[in-house]
Amino acid sequence: MSLLMRGVTLTYPDGASRLRALDAVDFTVNGGEFSAVVGRSGSGKSSLLAVAGTLLTPDEGGVTVAGTPVHELDDACRTRLRRDRIGIVFQQSNLIAALTAAEQLELAGHLRGHPRRDRARRARELLAAVGLDEAQQSRRPHQLSGGERQRVNIARALVAEPALLLVDEPTAALDEERSAQIVALLGALTRDRGLATVMVTHDLAHLAAVDRVHRMADGRLSEVEQSTVA
Numbered sequence: 001m002s003l004l005m006r007g008v009t010l011t012y013p014d015g016a017s018r019l020r021a022l023d024a025v026d027f028t029v030n031g032g033e034f035s036a037v038v039g040r041s042g043s044g045k046s047s048l049l050a051v052a053g054t055l056l057t058p059d060e061g062g063v064t065v066a067g068t069p070v071h072e073l074d075d076a077c078r079t080r081l082r083r084d085r086i087g088i089v090f091q092q093s094n095l096i097a098a099l100t101a102a103e104q105l106e107l108a109g110h111l112r113g114h115p116r117r118d119r120a121r122r123a124r125e126l127l128a129a130v131g132l133d134e135a136q137q138s139r140r141p142h143q144l145s146g147g148e149r150q151r152v153n154i155a156r157a158l159v160a161e162p163a164l165l166l167v168d169e170p171t172a173a174l175d176e177e178r179s180a181q182i183v184a185l186l187g188a189l190t191r192d193r194g195l196a197t198v199m200v201t202h203d204l205a206h207l208a209a210v211d212r213v214h215r216m217a218d219g220r221l222s223e224v225e226q227s228t229v230a
C-alpha cells in the first residue's frame, strides 16, 4: 500500500469557527494504481493532495506513505520521506527559466545528493521515458510547448524514484489532444514504475484511462463508477 489515509480530517480557521476541508477521509492507493480525484472547486481536492504529500498535518486520522506512518515522524524525517518517496507535480509549473530540461532534473538529483554521473544518466533516462528527445532535453522552458513543459515537470517529480506520485490538474493549460497524451503518459508511468498515482482533475474527458475515480464533495471522499463520470 503506497498511500493509506484513514479517518483524515483537516480544518482551516474560518472566522470564529473552523472550516472542515477534509471530513473523515479514507483513501487507499496501491503501487501500480492510477487514481483520479474529481470534484467541484472548493470541495477539498488540493487539501487532500497536501495531506497525502505530508505538506499539511491533519487534525485527526492517520496517513501512511510507502509503509511509513507519517504522524510518527519528526519534521526532519517527514521532509526526507517527502523528498525521497513522494513526487509532486504542482498545477503551476515551477521550472527554472535559465535551465534546460535536462538541467532541471540534474538539479533535482543534486539537491538529493545523487552522484554527478548518475544525475546526468537518470535525467536522460527519465526525459526519454516521458517522450522528450535529445533536442527537446536541451531546451529551456520558454523553448518548449505547454505539453512538453508538463512532461519535464512529471519527469522531474520522478528523479527520486518515488512510491507515490501526486499530480494537481495536469491538463489545465492543455488542449484536448495534449491532455489525452499527458493522462496516457501518467497511466503508463504508473504501470511501468509501480507508482501509486493520484491525479486531481476538473477534466472529466480522460477518466477512462485511470483505474479508479473518487469524488470529493464538501470534504468527503467516495469512490464512483467510472462510467457515471467519464
Ligand SMILES: Nc1ncnc2c1ncn2[C@@H]1O[C@H](COP(=O)(O)OP(=O)(O)OP(=O)(O)O)[C@@H](O)[C@H]1O
Residues within 6 Å of the ligand: 012, 013, 019, 021, 039, 040, 041, 042, 043, 044, 045, 046, 047, 048
Ligand atoms: N489556507 C486556507 N485557509 C482557510 N481556508 C482554506 C485554506 N485553503 C483552502 N481553504 C478552504 O478549504 C476548502 C477546500 O479547499 P481546497 O483548495 O482543498 O479545494 P479544491 O477542491 O482543491 O478547490 P479548487 O479546485 O478550486 O482548487 C475551501 O472551502 C477553501 O476555501
